[in-house]
Amino acid sequence: MVERIASEVEMISEQTLRQVAANSRLVLSDEEVKAFLVQLQEILGFFESIKNVRADVPASFIPVSLSREPADDVARECLSQQEALSNTQSKNGYIKGPKSI
Amino acid sequence: MIQEYIKRVQSGEDCSEVIAKFFDEAKRIENYNYFTVLTPELAKEQALLVSKRIKAGEFLPLAGLPVTIKDCICVKGVETTAGSDILRGYKPLFNASVVQRLINAGAVIVGKTSQDEFGFGGFGINTGVGFSPAKNPLDPSRVCGGSSSGCGGITRKTSLAHVGIGESTGGSIVNPAAFCGVFGLCPTYGRVSRYGLIDYANSLDKIGSLAKDLGDCASVMSVISGFDEMDETTSTCPVPDYGSFLAKGVKGLRVARIKEAFGEGVDEHIKNKVHSVITNLEKQGASIREVSIPVVAEYAVPVYYLIAMSEASTNLAKFCGMRYGQHAPLKGSFDEYFSAVRTRHFGAEAKRRILLGTFARMAGYRDAYYLKALKIRTLIIEEYKKVFCSSDVLVSPTMPVIPPVFEDVKRLTPLQNYMMDILTVGPNLAGLPHLSVPVNKEWVGVMFTADHYKEELLFQAGGGCG
Numbered sequence: 232m233v234e235r236i237a238s239e240v241e242m243i244s245e246q247t248l249r250q251v252a253a254n255s256r257l258v259l260s261d262e263e264v265k266a267f268l269v270q271l272q273e274i275l276g277f278f279e280s281i282k283n284v285r286a287d288v289p290a291s292f293i294p295v296s297l298s299r300e301p302a303d304d305v306a307r308e309c310l311s312q313q314e315a316l317s318n319t320q321s322k323n324g325y326i327k328g329p330k331s332i
Numbered sequence: 333m334i335q336e337y338i339k340r341v342q343s344g345e346d347c348s349e350v351i352a353k354f355f356d357e358a359k360r361i362e363n364y365n366y367f368t369v370l371t372p373e374l375a376k377e378q379a380l381l382v383s384k385r386i387k388a389g390e391f392l393p394l395a396g397l398p399v400t401i402k403d404c405i406c407v408k409g410v411e412t413t414a415g416s417d418i419l420r421g422y423k424p425l426f427n428a429s430v431v432q433r434l435i436n437a438g439a440v441i442v443g444k445t446s447q448d449e450f451g452f453g454g455f456g457i458n459t460g461v462g463f464s465p466a467k468n469p470l471d472p473s474r475v476c477g478g479s480s481s482g483c484g485g486i487t488r489k490t491s492l493a494h495v496g497i498g499e500s501t502g503g504s505i506v507n508p509a510a511f512c513g514v515f516g517l518c519p520t521y522g523r524v525s526r527y528g529l530i531d532y533a534n535s536l537d538k539i540g541s542l543a544k545d546l547g548d549c550a551s552v553m554s555v556i557s558g559f560d561e562m563d564e565t566t567s568t569c570p571v572p573d574y575g576s577f578l579a580k581g582v583k584g585l586r587v588a589r590i591k592e593a594f595g596e597g598v599d600e601h602i603k604n605k606v607h608s609v610i611t612n613l614e615k616q617g618a619s620i621r622e623v624s625i626p627v628v629a630e631y632a633v634p635v636y637y638l639i640a641m642s643e644a645s646t647n648l649a650k651f652c653g654m655r656y657g658q659h660a661p662l663k664g665s666f667d668e669y670f671s672a673v674r675t676r677h678f679g680a681e682a683k684r685r686i687l688l689g690t691f692a693r694m695a696g697y698r699d700a701y702y703l704k705a706l707k708i709r710t711l712i713i714e715e716y717k718k719v720f721c722s723s724d725v726l727v728s729p730t731m732p733v734i735p736p737v738f739e740d741v742k743r744l745t746p747l748q749n750y751m752m753d754i755l756t757v758g759p760n761l762a763g764l765p766h767l768s769v770p771v772n773k774e775w776v777g778v779m780f781t782a783d784h785y786k787e788e789l790l791f792q793a794g795g796g797c798g
Contacts, residue, residue, distance in 0.1 A: 243691060255645065255690045256652065256667065257683055258675040270746050271688060277747055278634045278692075281704050290706035291713060293535045293565060294521050294763025295784055302561060314425050320659050328654060329662045329669045 243271050333545040337493040338395050338438075342386060347396025347440065348379045354398045354442050354492050361489055364472065365464040366482040368403045369411050370443040378440045385438065392438025393555055399434055400487075400496045402480050403444040404451060405539065406528040407431050414530040415447040415479075417461035418677035419657035428528020429560045430497060430539050437555045442494075446482030449679045450644065451501050451532040454752050455741045456481025456508070458681040465738070469512055470775055474735040477511030480542065484508025484516070487542045495552045496542040501532045502636050503756025505540045506768035510730035510777025513770040515794065516542045517549045520784045521763030522567045524553075525560035533643035536636075536760055546769070546794045550574035553787065569785045577788045582796035583617030585789070586724040591622050592629035593728030593755055605771045606729045609778045613727075613796055623723065627715045628758040631708050636757035637750055638692055638705035645689025648682065684746060713762045720783040725793045728755055730768040730777030755779065765790055769797045 243251075248268055252259045259267065312324055320327045341347045355372050375398075382396050401407055404414035406424035408431075413419035431441065449460040456478035457465045466481040468474040469489035476485045480498030485508070487496040498505040500518040509516025518540040526537055541552045557571040589610060594603050614620045653659050653673030660673050678686070692701040719726065732755060741749075759766040759781045767790040768777035778797065782789040 247691070248687070251687050251691045251694070254694070255686045256649075256670045256674050257678070257686065258671050259683075263683075267684065267687060270684065271691070273745065273747050274637075274688060274750070275691075278638055278701065281631060281634050281638070281708055282700060284631065284704075284708055284711070286704065286707035286711055288707050288710040288714075290703055291709040292706060294709070294713060294761065295565075295567070297522075297565060299564070299568065301564065310425060317425065318422055318656050319654065320662070326654060327662060329664055329666055331666060 243268070243275055334397055334493045334495065334548045334551060338393070338397060341382070341396035342392060344386065347382060348376070350396065350492055351375050351379050351398060351440055351442065354490065354494070357490055357492065358443065358486075364467045364469065364485055364489065365446055366466055366486040366489070367443045368413060368415065368446050368463065368482070371407070371410055371441055374410065375440050375442050378435065382438050382440065394434065394551065395438040397439045398442045398492060398494045399439040400443050400445045400483060400494065401431060401441060402483050402497055402499050403447050404499055404530040404532070405431060405497060406530070407441055407444065410444060412444065412530070413460070413657065414450045415460050415463055416449045416678070416682065417463070417658065418651045418674070419530070422657040424528070426528065429525035429562055430556045431528065433556050434497070434552075445480070445486060445496060448479035448481065449682050450530070450648065451479040451499065451504055452644070452681045452685055453478045454503065454507050454749065455736070457738065457741055458679065460679050461677060468735050468775070473737050475511065475738060475741055477508035477731070477735060479504040480508050483542050484512035484514060487514045487544060488512040495548050497539060497556075498542050499529060499537060499539050500760060501536045501640060502760045503753050505542060506730045506756055506766055506777060506779055507753075509542050509768040510770070510779075511735040511775050513773050513775050514542055514544055515546050515549050515770065516540065516768045517553055517787070517790065518760070518766050519553065519557060519787055520567070520765045522565045523557050523765065523785065523787065525563040525566050527560055527562035531643075531647045533640040534647070535643060536640055546791065547575055547578055550578060550791050567785060572788045574788055574791045577791040578795035580792045580795065581616065582613050582793060585613070585618045585793060585796070586722065587613055587618045587620050587793065588623040588719060588723035588726050589620060590726050590728045591624045592626065597754070598729055598732040599734065602729045602732065602734070602776050605776045606727070606778045609769070609771060609797055610727060612798070613793070616796055618796065621723070623719050623726070625715050625719060625758070627708070627711050632712060632758040632761055633750060633754055635705045635708045635712065636753070636761050638701050639709065639761070641685045641689035642692050642702045643689070645686045645693065648686055681746070709761055712758065716758070716762050716764060717783070724782065724789050726781040728779050730755060730779040734775050767791075767794050769794045
């Protein structure tokens with residue numbers, strides 16, 4: 232059985248949600264903010280349970296251990312410029328983007 | 333089932349007729365929404381090539397087999413969207429390794445199957461903007477399950493030889509397999525290459541197969557499994573001949589019934605069906621015992637969602653109207669452009685998961701949520717490993733309910749939706765192979781879970797379910 236520790240419940244505020252949306256490059260309408268806030272508070276409240284677990288163990292970034300050496304760093308055939316740009320808006324061999332200045 | 337057909341094609345029978353029938357059938361059942369795109373021209377070319385290769389004396393283990401590919405897996409030159417509007421128009425310049433292996437083995441790619449957007453769902457209803465949810469092949473008023481929803485649906489619905497390639501992050505292969513009454517095998521993490529898969533969550537994603545017959549699953553898994561130099565996480569462990577384990581029998585197989593998987597929240601009807609399968613295995617000589625995995629039962633859902641959403645929010649950062657799929661008129665600053673494209677083309681569940689994942693990785697929250705979840709994942713893996721010291725396979729129901737009707741799913745809150753994954757997220761978090769076997773070809777699945785790289789034990793157990 233895992234050991235439990237006490238913790239305080241943190242709730243996401245509207246201000247934090249708007250900041251998270253901006254960081255995520257998403258524009259939320261006021262209605263969306265209202266709906267997501269209720270949903271995210273419920274979900275994050277549920278996630279709080281993990282804070283009660285004592286886990287003095289290493290993190291598992293992947294579920295299996297990898298014992299192989301990384302592949303050699305050798306150049307190989309790659310996409311042509313034309314191919315690489317085929318799914319983009321491009322001009323003169325470059326991806327086109329909004330004006331930055 | 334597919335082996336008879338493959339033998340005929342290998343002996344010289346033209347597969348073009350079956351491929352043509354597949355497209356006729358797909359058109360007849362178009363309103364079930366199983367496909368994002370069909371590929372008749374590609375299939376025609378591949379069928380011709382199969383005939384040529386056989387005439388030249390090649391042996392093709394999947395000769396002429398119609399195979400569908402979940403939309404999140406890249407097929408060269410075929411629109412690949414992962415069920416998301418933001419990727420509409422994206423045509424990969426290469427085949428995913430799994431697709432290339434299937435083609436090399438003589439399979440014919442007939443289409444891309446529908447799914448929850450980027451795999452974000454367990455009912456197939458979180459489809460991207462402009463996509464429609466797949467309907468259950470046994471009752472169109474009900475869902476197919478998800479997120480490999482179209483894959484589960486067509487696998488059950490088609491009358492022809494066929495295997496579907498699905499993908500699972502938290503249960504997306506076994507869930508639709510159970511709801512559609514077919515077999516679904518999700519392999520060990522790293523058993524099948526993820527090269528060419530549009531990632532949902534890199535440390536959780538696995539590619540596997542769904543089929544009407546367990547032998548069909550085995551035939552395809554033997555082809556697609558194994559080391560791939562394009563995916564550093566693939567294993568060099570040898571791939572056994574999975575088919576040879578189907579008739580091995582279950583005498584002496586140590587089967588552990590997961591105590592918590594038969595508790596509150598699981599339909600009595602489902603418990604009874606799964607118990608009848610366990611009793612049958614015992615009669616055939618399997619040894620049955622009960623095990624408890626309390627850490628998995630209590631924490632797998634929040635830990636899974638924290639890790640999955642954190643990884644997903646970073647993976648989806650690259651979809652911003654520049655390199656793939658949808659574009660927009662180039663107005664405003666880069667930030668304004670990215671935000672406009674993402675806001676317009678991501679669906680509601682994708683936005684919800686991006687927000688949650690971004691929040692969980694923010695300074696001040698990262699250690700408490702994301703890192704803590706990764707540490708509890710270690711406890712979960714250790715708990716499973718302990719059980720496998722004295723058991724060969726674990727058994728549980730696949731899903732706690734039968735496929736619900738669409739109206740009922742719409743009434744669930746997002747959290748209630750996530751809780752439906754309670755039986756499947758454990759093995760997915762731990763990267764363990766698991767198999768859903770349909771009980772009496774109905775929409776109830778019994779799930780077997782084995783230790784890492786022990787898929788053959790799943791085929792042995794599944795083979796004993798008759």
